[in-house]
Amino acid sequence: MDQRLTPGLYIVATPIGNLGDITMRGVEILRGVSAVACEDTRITGRLMQHLGLKQRLIRYDDHADENAREKLLALMSAEPVALVSDAGTPLVSDPGYRLVREARERGIAVTSLPGPCAAIMGVTLSGLPSDRFLFAGFLPSKDKARGDALAELGAVPATLIFYETSPRLIDSLTAIAQVLPGREVAVARELTKMFEECRSGQPEELIAHYSAHPPKGEIVLLIGPPVAKQATMEDAETMLRAELQHAKASQAAAAVAKATGLDRKELYALAMRLK
Ligand code: SAM
Numbered sequence: 001m002d003q004r005l006t007p008g009l010y011i012v013a014t015p016i017g018n019l020g021d022i023t024m025r026g027v028e029i030l031r032g033v034s035a036v037a038c039e040d041t042r043i044t045g046r047l048m049q050h051l052g053l054k055q056r057l058i059r060y061d062d063h064a065d066e067n068a069r070e071k072l073l074a075l076m077s078a079e080p081v082a083l084v085s086d087a088g089t090p091l092v093s094d095p096g097y098r099l100v101r102e103a104r105e106r107g108i109a110v111t112s113l114p115g116p117c118a119a120i121m122g123v124t125l126s127g128l129p130s131d132r133f134l135f136a137g138f139l140p141s142k143d144k145a146r147g148d149a150l151a152e153l154g155a156v157p158a159t160l161i162f163y164e165t166s167p168r169l170i171d172s173l174t175a176i177a178q179v180l181p182g183r184e185v186a187v188a189r190e191l192t193k194m195f196e197e198c199r200s201g202q203p204e205e206l207i208a209h210y211s212a213h214p215p216k217g218e219i220v221l222l223i224g225p226p227v228a229k230q231a232t233m234e235d236a237e238t239m240l241r242a243e244l245q246h247a248k249a250s251q252a253a254a255a256v257a258k259a260t261g262l263d264r265k266e267l268y269a270l271a272m273r274l275k
Pocket of ligand 1 (some may be wrong): 016017085088089090091092093094116117118119162163164165188189190191192195218219220273
């Protein structure tokens with residue numbers, strides 16, 4: 001064990017496909033801890049073998065009984081312990097939340113080593129607006145619950161990110177076409193792996209593509225934010241009538257042009273006719 005590591009919990013992100021994506025600091029921490037808590041000892045065992053490391057692996061998930069969590073908390077208050085998940089960033093649709101919460105409440109040092117995360121890679125690849133995004137885990141599998149979730153989240157002015165499985169992709173795209181028509185969608189599949197792809201378009205186009213080419217592997221599904229409806233000249237006329245109650249034609253045209261993005265000169269001509 002590397003004596004320089006202080007006791008505590010070290011949350012370590014691991015690759016989501018390409019093993020080269022583990023960070024240098026992630027490897028150093030895994031080398032320096034006395035144990036690694038993981039979801040599946042066989043999967044993490046393969047990563048450790050690839051890295052030439054032989055640390056003790058302890059199976060952990062948030063459904064573990066109190067006794068198992070207590071033992072782990074006792075260990076990390078005395079020694080450095082890493083937490084990893086099968087792939088990517090622990091706690092992101094993966095176990096760890098309860099452990100981190102308990103550790104923090106007990107004053108155990110907790111730090112996190114950033115690294116691969118499919119949701120973040122998906123949003124960076126998709127070409128969808130990335131200034132605001134909302135990660136919502138997996139959509140429900142039942143039709144009604146999935147539709148309700150899409151209707152609720154669809155109102156949020158942000159790009160939506162979901163984790164998805166290949167057998168359920170077409171059902172989810174169909175639900176998006178019904179509940180959020182006209183929204184741009186992206187499917188980011190097999191990220192960092194040999195058959196990585198990111199395909200975007202209207203849900204109907206993606207349904208047609210994936211019906212002809214059934215998708216395999218792991219998927220991040222993204223939905224672009226709601227697009228403000230382009231105002232028509234009819235909308236503008238209603239707005240101009242209201243403005244003209246208290247403003248000159250030029251001022252009314254300027255205000256409505258700013259609000260709608262419509263042409264100011266055309267709006268001025270309309271305002272003059274309405275006066
Ligand atoms: N903690 C992980 C992370 O940081 O991305 C996610 C764990 S979650 C249980 C697994 C889901 O993440 C998969 O079903 C898939 O939706 C998504 N995922 C994981 N790896 C992926 C990859 N290489 N390409 C696309 N999606 C991936």
